[in-house]
Amino acid sequence: MTTTSRAYGGVPIEQRRARRRAALLDAALEIIGTSGFAKLTVSGLCTKAKLSERYYYESFTDLDSVFSELFDRIVDEIGQAVVTAFMTAGPDIRAKTRAAIAAAIDVIADDPRKARIATVEAQLNPALLMRRAEVMRSFAGIMLAVCAEEVGADVVENAGEHAEFAATHLLGGLWETTNSWLAGTLPISRQTLIDRSTDQFLLTASHLIGSPLD
Template sequence: MSTTSRSYGGVPVEQRRARRRAALLDAALEIIGSTGFAKLTVSGLCAQAKLSERYYYESYTDLGTVFSELFDRIVDEIGQAVVEAFVTTDADIRAKTRAAIAAAVDLIADDPRKARIVTVEAQLNPALLMRRAEVMRSFADIMMAACAAEVGAELVENAGDRAEFAAIHLLGGLWETTNSWLSGMLTISRHELIERSTDQFLLTAEHLVGVSLG
């Protein structure tokens, strides 16, 4: 029997390895989110995860990869929360847009560790700058697909590359505005942040497709 197919205590090796990897990412979330990436060490990470260092080297070769994978995990959480909020809100497009924006803002604002990682630490890490641009483009594609589903694909297609430009512009603006709000530079309530952001998204969408979205 191959090593990868064995199980210990009824748990397959690959599943145990995935659990250890998740534990290391949870530990990285706590360390980076609380004290910054500069404070992350292999020994500290393993101590936080309650794992020996050999399990770290089982999955990773450097701490930058840990940070990148953690960033992706948080971004995936945001994406899933946004899509779920949009598709499960049974109302008009304003309510759906507001729910999607609120889901993103709430996920970050309710966990200061995640907020620090995506709004501060990721900005300081050169390796994640390109990844952040890729994430923006991916979210823009989701946003355009959602808009097309609501107003019709033809209207979005007629907007051409202006639709993609607008989506990336709006998402970048929401990212930076949320950063300013989290840092205390933008002194408005969470409710106001979400409502004003919703207004901006809908005003831009209306301008592009030429249809009132309420």
């Protein structure tokens, strides 16, 4: 048996490493989400995670890499929630669209720490600028793929660059509108935010394909 697969107490080393990595990310979520990235230190992170510093260096090269992976974990959670909500919602496109938007908003709105990381701290961290752009392109691609399944790939293909622009524009608008709502500068209820966002998505999609979706 190789060293990498050796078990301790019945738990394989890979699983123990994954648990330690998850513990460090959980600790980073608490520190960055409550006090900001500027307050994140290696010693503070390890103390919060109840791990020695050697385990930090086992998983990460620097604090930016911790933040980047934490951001990715939140983004993955949003993506999974959106896809699940869309696939399990009612059969009509409005119900599906509303469920997907609500799922995305709920992930960050229900945990102030995730909201701060995704909407405030991520914008202040230069290391995440490129990653945020990649995430937006990825979500736009998912949105176009879902739309193609609903209305037909040929319809989306005919829309060409306009479809990609619309997807990016809508997602960016949802991101910024949600930021304003979380900051309290957009004084509407969560349900109103979701309903109005749903309207905007469907109106734009209807315009692109030349027929109403609602």
